Amino acid sequence: MPLQNKPPVSDRILALDLWLLDHFFQPIADRLPEKWSALKIGMSLQLGSLVFSAGSLILLVLYFEMSIFSILFNVLAWCLGLLFYVAIYRMQSVIRVGFLNPFRMMLAGIRIISIPFAIYSIYLGVMADQRFQDTLLLNSISNTIFVFGIYFISCQPNPPPEKKRQPVFSLNIMQ
Numbered sequence: 447m448p449l450q451n452k453p454p455v456s457d458r459i460l461a462l463d464l465w466l467l468d469h470f471f472q473p474i475a476d477r478l479p480e481k482w483s484a485l486k487i488g489m490s491l492q493l494g495s496l497v498f499s500a501g502s503l504i505l506l507v508l509y510f511e512m513s514i515f516s517i518l519f520n521v522l523a524w525c526l527g528l529l530f531y532v533a534i535y536r537m538q539s540v541i542r543v544g545f546l547n548p549f550r551m552m553l554a555g556i557r558i559i560s561i562p563f564a565i566y567s568i569y570l571g572v573m574a575d576q577r578f579q580d581t582l583l584l585n586s587i588s589n590t591i592f593v594f595g596i597y598f599i600s601c602q603p604n605p606p607p608e609k610k611r612q613p614v615f616s617l618n619i620m621q
Contacts (some may be wrong), residue, residue: 463558467550467600482600483528485541490530491595498588499524505581532604534599543603550600566591 453599503520506512512520540548567589571582 459558460554464556466596467557471597472601475598477602478604483603485538485603486617488595488598488601489531489535489538491591491598492534495588495592495595496524496527496531498584498591499527502581502584502588504571505584509577509581541603543605547600547602550602553596553600557593557600560589560593564593 471484478487480483503524506520507517534549537549563584567582567586571579571586574582
């Protein structure tokens with residue numbers, strides 16, 4: 447019996463991630479107006495994700511009596527998200543038109559793992575007790591926005607539109 451060489455599951459997951467990037471998010475990025483780039487929209491979504499995450503954290507602290515260690519853990523986790531945003535913000539200059547977007551491969555692992563986290567947070571928001579739904583709703587929105595933002599950041603930038611050439615010499619000789 448011949449041995450079948452199937453690709454590992456990780457290759458299938460990466461292929462699914464690249465398919466989602468190339469066939470869903472890249473066409474949207476290609477149709478964006480000139481003044482909006484996929485990178486700007488992705489960074490705005492990342493900032494929105496941080497805001498919703500902070501709102502969820504504040505609601506947790508205000509509504510529920512949390513220990514100081516729980517509060518510190520959640521604040522440190524939020525600070526990691528903030529550091530991630532700052533790092534991507536500072537590295538925006540590596541994206542150049544006409545070259546492969548380096549974030550495409552650099553963020554592949556984060557894109558892949560963020561989808562199950564977003565799905566799980568949505569599941570928790572739906573199945574949670576009524577008193578936790580406000581905070582978990584904000585957390586679900588935050589995780590979903592994060593996924594969309596990370597995919598838009600990974601899209602190829604569009605080349606600038608060609609400028610219309612104006613003739614140097616006028617053919618109108620009746621002046």
